[in-house]
Structures are given as structure tokens and as C-alpha cells.
Amino acid sequence: MGPLYKMGLFGEQTSFVFAFLIGIAFGFWLERAGFASGLKLALQFYFRDMSVLKVMFTAIVVCMLGLSYFNWMGWIDCTQVYINPTYLWPQLAGGLVMGVGFVIGGYCPGTCLVATATGKIDGMAYTVGALAGMFTFAEVFDWLADFYNSGAMGTVLIPQQFGIPRGYVVVAVVIMALLMFWGAERLERRFAK
């Protein structure tokens, strides 16, 4: 049955409407999780508030289990779901840049927009900085193009890459998430003031 768009249940323009609604919902729930506050986001780096880790891993586990079961029931064809292709080196570098930016600024690209929407000045500064970064990137793109396209591996999935059945990967991720929830709460208690 799904993915609905790829199965042709609606056209491109309708898909924009859905994207708009899903985007609003995403922003709303980020805000409700408290992620419009740079202070709260930064506290995780001091192990005093691990909400980000808990929320993100909850989302990953819910989504992963949901897709597994939907695929099993035939409600969605997971082979048709779009997966970002892997470009190893630029993605490693990009992850590092984002992580450093997160530590320095207290936001990630999504949460800075949520903070901006709630009127936080630091969020606005962060958004302007991100836009300036995008502009600069576009301007120097020709110079970076070779690196940008390096390490192309196509669509890489752990089950295919290592020949492990998907079910085992699901169980492993769930166990990892549970251990992280448990560890995160221990850290919170230990570093609480």
C-alpha cells in the first residue's frame, strides 16, 4: 500500500501539502519536548538533562518497530522507502561540523528554527548563521565539489552490507536504546545539582 506517494495515491503537489503538515507537527512536538531552549539542549553535554537522547532514541525505536510491523503486514513496502545515499567522507565531515556547531550554539538545524518560531533571540542568530553558512557553501561549491562527491557508496543498509537479517538489527537497536535510556538516567542522577 505504501509509500503512498510512490504508489501514486496522490501527486507531487498534494505531497507538498502533506510535507507542510508533517513539518508543522514535527516542529510542534520538538517544541513540546522542550527543544526550543538552547539551555535545555546544552545540558545534555553536561549529562544533566538527557532528554534529547531519550526523545531521539524513542523516535528511532517507535519508527523502526512501526516500519517493521507495517512491512510485515504488507502496509508499506520498505524497499520503496527513500534512503539517503552514503557519501562517506563528506558525511563524516558534515557530522563533525554539525556536532561542533551544536556544542557551540546549543541548537541543531531543526531546533534552531523551532527556537526562532518561539521568539528566542539566540535561535534567530543561529538561523541567520545557518543561512549564511548555506550561502557560503553554495558560493564555494565548485571548489568543494570533488570532496562533496567523494566516498559515494550508494544506498547502504546494515542488513545488506553485513548480511545480517533485518530482524536482528532491530533487536540490537532496541537493546542499545534500552541500555542508553538506563545509562542516561544514571548519568542524570549522578550529575544532577
Add this chain to the structure above:
Amino acid sequence: MNLRNLSADAKVLGGLGILLLALIALLNPERRDLHRPPVSPEIVAGAIEDGADHVTADDLAHMMVDKVPGLLLVDLRAPSDYASFHIDGSINIPLPLLFSEDNLAQLHAAGSTVLISTGGAHAAQAWTLLRAQGMENVVTLLGGLNYWMNVFTNPNPPPETAADPEVATFEFRRAVGAHLFGGAGEAVAAAAVEPTAPPVAPIQRPKKRGKGDEGC
């Protein structure tokens, strides 16, 4: 509601619950779909039915005139045919070589690829294989080079009672024909057999990644 206010028992219960769900998912007999082609035949057939598999000669000419970024024209004929005549700006990848790693990478890197063959049949077959492998942003030139030549070297003049769009199409075809083949764009089909075309250009790898990237 604050997660920290949940009792320890509730957290353990929740954790065991999702672990159980994951273990049940292990029973899912999904191994076979590791070997399925990435795109189901239904989707490929649907794209053909919707006409999403081809562009007409007029469409392609407009794309070339508009200088659509990332446009890659791939001529699938043998190098000797390509050397005797080809659409300006197209590169030659003979059909048997199309699925080599380098050539596929080039197609993946292009914004949109138009496959060109003599009559369109080989291009359509190549399109089906590519689409079934998950390649998007690929289309064929409807009718191939035969139709292309026919449309632009010998456009049918519209009847005098024709509406404006028909006249505009005719004028466009004549102008494109004049640009492509010189002269008034009439009866220069001979260009197809005269080996006047430049030698095979070295394949240039487009720098930019496809614009068709989805997701965030």
C-alpha cells in the same frame, strides 16, 4: 507529563514491552525481500502508463533551449553511428556498456538523463532496466533519432486555419531545425548520413549531484 515522574516499574515494563515487540518482529520472514529488485514491476509499469518514461522531440528541444541544468543526453547507439550523426551535446554510451559502474555513476550524478537510440526501442528497454534498478530522473526520447530528424528537418506546416499554438509549434520546430542543421531547416536530412559531426567527445563527468535527491 515528565518521564522522570514515571515509576521505575513503569519504565521497566515499557522497556520489556518494546523488547518483546522487537523479538516478535524477528519472526517476520523478510529475508526474501533482500533479493528483490529495488523497484517493483507495478511502479515501473505505472510510470510507463503515465508517460513518465519519455519526452517528445519538442520537449527535449525546449529543455536544450532552456539549458536545463544537469541535463545529460546519452546516445546508446554504436560509436560508428554516433560518429556519423548525433544530437549536439549528447555523449555516447553504447547500450552494452550502459550498466558499467562508471557509466551508472555518471547517470546517478546527472540531474536528468535522456536516453537516445535510433528508433526509441533500445532506449525504452534500457529505461526499463534502469528504472527497475531504482534509477530515477531518466527518460527516453520518444521515437528516437528517426522522429527527431523528422520533426526538425521537415516540420509539417500547419493549415492556414490553425490555431496559434500549432503555428508556434511549427515556428519553434523550424527554428530548432535551422539551428541544429543549418539552412532553413528543410530537407537537410542528409546530415544524418554525412559524417560531418565532430569526433566523439570525451565523457565529461558532471560535478553536481542529482537534483532528484529526496529526503532531508
